[in-house]
Amino acid sequence: MSKVLDAPPRPPAPVTPAPALAPEDDLAALAARHGLTVSGARPSLPEYIRQLWARRHFITAFSTAKLTAQYSKARLGQVWQVLTPLLNAAVYYLIFGVLLQTKRGVPDYVPFLVTGVFIWTFSQSSILAGTRAISGNLGLVRALHFPRAALPISFCLQQLQQLLFSMAALVVILLVFGVPVAASWLLAVPALVLQFTFNAGVSMVMARLGAKTPDIAQLMPFVLRTWMYVSGVMWSIDHLLSSHDDLPSWVGPLLQANPAAIYIDLMRFALIDSFTAAQLPSHVWLLATGWAVLAGVGGFIYFWKAEETYGRG
Numbered sequence: 001m002s003k004v005l006d007a008p009p010r011p012p013a014p015v016t017p018a019p020a021l022a023p024e025d026d027l028a029a030l031a032a033r034h035g036l037t038v039s040g041a042r043p044s045l046p047e048y049i050r051q052l053w054a055r056r057h058f059i060t061a062f063s064t065a066k067l068t069a070q071y072s073k074a075r076l077g078q079v080w081q082v083l084t085p086l087l088n089a090a091v092y093y094l095i096f097g098v099l100l101q102t103k104r105g106v107p108d109y110v111p112f113l114v115t116g117v118f119i120w121t122f123s124q125s126s127i128l129a130g131t132r133a134i135s136g137n138l139g140l141v142r143a144l145h146f147p148r149a150a151l152p153i154s155f156c157l158q159q160l161q162q163l164l165f166s167m168a169a170l171v172v173i174l175l176v177f178g179v180p181v182a183a184s185w186l187l188a189v190p191a192l193v194l195q196f197t198f199n200a201g202v203s204m205v206m207a208r209l210g211a212k213t214p215d216i217a218q219l220m221p222f223v224l225r226t227w228m229y230v231s232g233v234m235w236s237i238d239h240l241l242s243s244h245d246d247l248p249s250w251v252g253p254l255l256q257a258n259p260a261a262i263y264i265d266l267m268r269f270a271l272i273d274s275f276t277a278a279q280l281p282s283h284v285w286l287l288a289t290g291w292a293v294l295a296g297v298g299g300f301i302y303f304w305k306a307e308e309t310y311g312r313g
Helices: 003-006 024-032 046-054 056-070 075-097 110-131 135-143 150-176 183-212 217-228 239-244 249-256 259-271 286-305
Strands: none
Touching: 046 056, 046 286, 075 110, 075 150, 075 286, 110 150, 110 183, 110 217, 110 259, 135 150, 183 217, 183 259, 183 286, 217 249, 239 249, 249 259, 259 286
16 A cells, blocks of 8 residues: 555656647648639639630520519510600600700701610610629629629620610601611611620729729719710700800810710711711720720729629628
């Protein structure tokens, strides 16, 4: 018994030191070696474009579904796609054409006005929809992995489809008011392609801004309304400049370089025979292409740079 009590205590077991944490660079190399990547990391620009092209069928299907559902609860259904811009044109004709007499000196004023309203509505609706593309679809953004640029592009495609429905009514109006069918109508195709590119670029810029600051969506209707009033939708820029010599010298070039006015007047030039090339600014196709490239490419890159932030927070 005493031997047990007098036995010396056992030395403590040696403690194995914890392994030192690997430096951050070593962890990154380890993750790369095993094929691990950061969740939601922004891909390179060429890879992003490839992913977007691979989902082109999703973009078209999503835009068509949105267009079909837009008036699904209305009794007249898809007829509102044509009635809405026509009613807007009727209101503008009453206020501007009759009361304010902006139709003076403008031949074929009804086709002139309806064309302007339809083309402006295309840009306005695309930009408004783009502003809410991310903030209004957070459930979709957070649930599925896809290039987020697909959303503003699909909304612009939806508005293009709606414009094509309206163009059928526009053709009828042109014929009723004596505007003949002409080969120049084919120019409407490149004009719409350039306008769509411009709209998509601006929509992607607004989508990124709207994702970070949702209040922008409440401000945009006022900004767009102001833009509409200076874009010659209801009045002729050429007639204004020729009849008001007292305007500051910078007003004319500024009004004529306005991208919305350029695309509206290009469509008028294509469809209305009384709207001649003399009423267009110099190098109009170059201006239209420049705005499309600047907005389309610049807006796409600006949106892509914040790809990993959408739906976070």
